Amino acid sequence: xxxxxxxxxxxxxxEKQYLKMKRDTETGFYHLDPDIEFSRNLVHGLTKxxxxxxxxxxxxxxxxxxxxxxxxxxxxxDYRDQDIAQYQAWYCGL
Amino acid sequence: xLYALSTCGWCKKTIELLIQLNIEFNxxxxxxxxxxxxxDAMRILEKFNPR
Numbered sequence: 001x002x003x004x005x006x007x008x009x010x011x012x013x014x015e016k017q018y019l020k021m022k023r024d025t026e027t028g029f030y031h032l033d034p035d036i037e038f039s040r041n042l043v044h045g046l047t048k049x050x051x052x053x054x055x056x057x058x059x060x061x062x063x064x065x066x067x068x069x070x071x072x073x074x075x076x077x078d079y080r081d082q083d084i085a086q087y088q089a090w091y092c093g094l
Numbered sequence: 095x096l097y098a099l100s101t102c103g104w105c106k107k108t109i110e111l112l113i114q115l116n117i118e119f120n121x122x123x124x125x126x127x128x129x130x131x132x133x134d135a136m137r138i139l140e141k142f143n144p145r
Contacts, residue, residue, distance in 0.1 A: 045103060060103070
């Protein structure tokens with residue numbers, strides 16, 4: 001069973017953001033998770049947060065709504081390079 | 095009670111798994127709660143995970 005959320009986001013918006021993120025990460029010599037559904041879900045969360053708060057805060061953490069407080073978890077987050085060094089992947093899985 | 099975020103893919107997968115396994119549960123999307131309810135939820139969560 002797939003859980004479906006009414007997020008107010010169009011599939012075309014999510015697809016556009018997904019392709020942009022894919023292009024941007026590959027420019028930086030990173031690759032998105034090859035599980036496209038998983039990656040799209042993550043992009044969906046980022047897009048939802050951007051719409052809600054005005055910035056792409058990490059969708060797996062509770063956002064305060066205060067940009068200054070959330071600076072470290074705005075994607076790409078401050079923990080990215082640490083996570084790559086330790087886990088060979090971003091903590092979010094993207 | 096499952097405390098989740100409406101933006102979290104892992105939370106979504108967890109909910110799907112619990113449904114698939116026919117496990118009865120309740121859940122709250124903490125990010126969709128009003129500020130006071132969020133604070134209350136965080137206080138409860140801190141008992142289980144102080145970080």
